[in-house]
Amino acid sequence: MSSNIQTLTKWMPAKIVDYSGAYDSCRELHSKGLRLIEKISYVLSNEDDKFDPKIKDIAETLLKVEEKFADCFRALQIEREHVSITKKFKSLRHLAWKTKQKLCYVLRALINELATQFVFSEGGVTVVMLRLATSYNNLLAMDAKFNVPRNGNSVCKNTCPYLLFPLKKFSVTRFLHALARKRAELCSHKLIDCLLDTYKTYDGSDDDSGSDNSSLEIYLALTKHMSPPANAEPPGEKTMKDDAVSAAAESRASFANIDEIIMHEDSNVTDLLNATLGVCPAMLGPDGIKKSKSTGESKVSKTAARKVADYYQRILWSEVGSHLEHVILWWAPSPLAARPPRSSQHLREWINQFIPTADMPQSVISALTCLADALGVHVTSTLWDHSFRRALVASKKDYDGVTGQLFTNVMEELVCLSNLCEVTPDWIVGAPLDELPLVEQIPVLHRLDHSVHTARLWALRECRKRANGWDVRAFFSITHRDVANCLTQLGGLRTNDHALEVEKGQLGVHVEVCTLMRAKLVSEVKENAAKLKDTPNQCVECLASICKTINLAHLKMIFPGKRFWKGGGAVVPEAPCGYVRSYLEKMLIPVLRTTADHQICNMVLTLVCESWLDHIYANKIKFSSCGAWQLLCDFASVSAWIEECPVIDQATRRTLLKNEVLKRCEGVGKLLLRNPGERIRMIDKQLRRKSVSDHSSEEESKEHMPAEMYVPNQEQWLELRAARNKFTFNPLCC
Structure with missing residues (x-):
């Protein structure tokens, strides 16, 4: 035994015994970190939405682990020692860093989970979440504080691609984003309730509301987001509008107008700021905290609170704008997307008429604008898919006089949608390019170009087929009626020329690219329209060549x-x-x-x-x-x-x-x-005697x-x- 000690002392420095406590504490920290990771993973795997009391124990344990990580990295900072001691320090420091990284990843997942629940749970959740976020931020700051060397891509395990994602500190704005994502769907339903109240007043004052069924379509669109009774039967056409109104009245919460929704969301922000002030004031920054002159207590600055509230309202209603489309079109028991596209178009037109006169904050109006744009894209795709599919299927059958009308309907719908993109709620003509919905108009023009091209090919093919059978009634029905009707619809297409504005410059890159793409599509539409206009002449030429063949065949028989x-x-x-x-x-x-x-x-x-x-x-x-x-x-x-x-x-x-x-x-x-x-006599003798007057015609x-x-x-x-x-x-x- 003594010989082994002598041999070990010979090759290792005697000073290594002084660092045995640091080695033991690092190994103990590693085991505690793994146990804490297991606890957090267990809490995350729990599917119960209620607040788990174990999270408070995790927060307290995390404070102790945080201190031990700081002590460990501080103890392992010695560089000028024996090579074997330095190498051992690097190995232990890397092991501690890996444990810290794993803990930070699972801790981030836990904080994100709590960030979506603290509004709907008791106040203690907010405090625990902020304590965990403070510890998380302190753990991330240790890398720079103690100059901990890291691998190039921060990979702890190659078997977990999620660890490749970078870790970022938690801040108040990050919590606001999580809160906005969680509250967006609920605010979408409340905003639709407000729209329904507004439309009831609007519809009651409209004398011409009974002229068509657009009023009914809008009522259905605004009430379908409400879940009807499970055993309810589909209402009849006469009582459908009354049922929609009663369902809206029963399901509306205490929010009578949009101002109450905004005030309620501001109160959520205020609660979060007050909790942050009490737990981790460092997140608010030096400008966000102000001391009271009378009591000397710290409080949130009114200017900072107003800026944070405005920022939250912007990101909240931006999320609402993206959720409104899904709530109205897809998430309801009877979604609007299941109804004809004209229903969505009625709602879109009403929103566009309502926005210029709406007394709402700009952020809410932006959400409604996003909804109108989303409905426009939905109408463009579904309306064209529906009408063009019917025309395309009919074109494969024998001509019955309906196919041409179907192609005419396709062009009528697309021309109407394109013309709507040439104006804005504030401009009838001459609207600035950056205010026009160019992104929405581009797919409309693309579909219109394809529809005109398809209609022209169908007319040529069908006319040739009818001419071969000498079915001239169908032939002239296509050339004189169907093609003429399509050209009539295309004649109503409004396409303003913006080439001069592009040449002047001073446009954003996105606007300029969209304008040039629109100009290209407009030229293609006009080119195909000119070809369609010349189609009857081509069909008549085809009829002439076939007519001569049929004439000769018929004469050969008779x-x-x-x-x-x-x-x-x-x-x-x-x-x-x-x-x-x-x-x-x-x-x-x-x-x-x-x-x-x-x-x-x-x-x-x-x-x-x-x-x-x-x-x-x-x-x-x-x-x-x-x-x-x-x-x-x-x-x-x-x-x-x-x-x-x-x-x-x-x-x-x-x-x-x-x-x-x-x-x-x-x-x-x-x-x-x-x-x-x-x-052959060139002229009769009697005619020769008559003098030809100077004004005689040819x-x-x-x-x-x-x-x-x-x-x-x-x-x-x-x-x-x-x-x-x-x-x-x-x-x-x-």
Whole structure:
């Protein structure tokens, strides 16, 4: 044994025996700290909301542990000693620091838990909370006071990511934030009660409240936050408003107006300041404490108390503004979000009308503004989701005339929401950029741009589909009615140009970015609106290309064969063939019945006749003299059919009869009757004798032109004359 002591004395300094008490006290502190951590963890795991009496014992034990930590760090501050002693000191100091850090983390959780309960519990909770906060702050201050070295990231255990969070001292403002978060929901309900009282007066003085159901929607929105009886049945439409009023009257507390709510919250702040003055006055700072001239007692400065109360009101109503949305929209038994989006829009419009005339503090008005903005965002997303989804689903089905109206409704709602963002409660026109709800308008314009683009693609796709089936009624219903209705709604979009204000500068970064993004979306909306305006022309071009194909297909089925046109006869035909009426009724009548557009009617008539001529020429049909007379009679019957058609108005009839394609068809028929080498007279002899006056119009001169001159490729048509006998009867020679 003596040899071991001699060996130990040989390698270790004899002075190490003088620090054995410090070593033992550090180890004892470590064990006490772990036991205290276990007690705090047990209290935190207790789910009972009542105040645990063990917390008072924890506060008393913590004071003793705090003193021992200070003694331990003070005893381990010696640096100029043997290397082995210094190394031992560093190891024990790091162990003590780790224990202190763990204790601070669980202590912070306990203080945060008490900070949410001290308003609703007895006064002793506030005192215990402040005592724990004082000890917590003193423990944190030891690192700087005793120059305790720490690891770079303050990690005590790698298995606990929560320890990575930095520790901060508790202050009065930190307690105020905790109090505001706890009181925000209750104040939200009380504020809604005040709004309901205000709206009852507002609605009673409104003579036009019965014009629509917006009044009922607002009553429902303001009363749904109250929990109805469990066995209550849904009220009928007639008694719904009365039930909402009675429920509001029964559930309202003693707070008749907003001033009483503010006074009650100020009293909570006063209680907290008085408790802080008695337990830990250092938290109030030198400017927050003032000594009484008469008694010499310390008291909270009135200026500091007023500043703290104002600060608390700001953060409280800021929290209320974020809670109001959830209370009204989501947290009620029958939330407003479950009702149609128009209900939220009614409430939002009423709040925007109420704010300019409200006699409330600015912090409360800011909370109502946040609620109005949140309702606007909710309305924008849900209203567009609801209406656009209906339009999109309907666009995948067969056209029934409803899809276009659904797209029109989408644009009407979005245009209305966008126009509301162009004004403020104080400005009708010319509102400053920093007062406009640009953040709210940006998603509205984005959705409007997407809706216009989708409506345009639907119109093009559906028109092509209807044109392929020659369903011109649905085709013109889309181009003439649906697209026109959408353009009418887009015409009401108000988008003021703020480029000059952006060029001047002096705008915040956020406002400038939002303004530029809004300008970009406005340009995209206008570009898509211009494309939508040109969509009917594109659809008509598509109709023209399809019309010619359908004409040729129909003629292939009904046009007489080649032998019919080569046949001969001694009698000149006077009646048209039956295929002419069938052809015109199939291709022309549906168009004339559904549209009065002269250009489209003329276009279809031109395509009908040109397809007729193309079918003849493409199949190289040869015509005898009798066949040529029959074809000329068929062509002439088109003009007669137009004059007798009952579905054509007089203006359209006059326009169709002036179509040059009728002259071209007549000219083809006369060319087929000409003999080889026969010259065409440019004007009749009787017309040649008449002098042409100076004021004669170009149309009158064209009427004097022979029909053959309207045919551009006369030589090709002359090749379709069948071989004839030398003495064939030709009435043109008589």
